[in-house]
Amino acid sequence: MRECKILEAENGYIIEHQEEAEVDGVFETRRRVIEDETEDGKKVMIDLLFAIADFFGYQYDKYGKENLKISMDELGHKMAEE
Secondary structure, eight states: OOOOEEEEETTEEEEEEEEEOTTTOOEEEEEEEEEOSSSOSHHHHHHHHHHHHHHTTOOOOTTOSOOOOOOSOOOOHHHHHO
């Protein structure tokens, strides 16, 4: 079983997980920082979701027909009614 913890920071998020060292088998805490460079919040959320997908094995395949797409371009249902 794989698991990760997501921590919210002032300037983005931190993804934390345990990883077994190859040499001695001791578990170490690994951290990946997803930093918000725009202060918009939307791009950092997309980056966070891609990082989580990557952690669980969903990587971009340049020859693939079905790659993961995460975007914030969906209209809210109230906007769609107008």
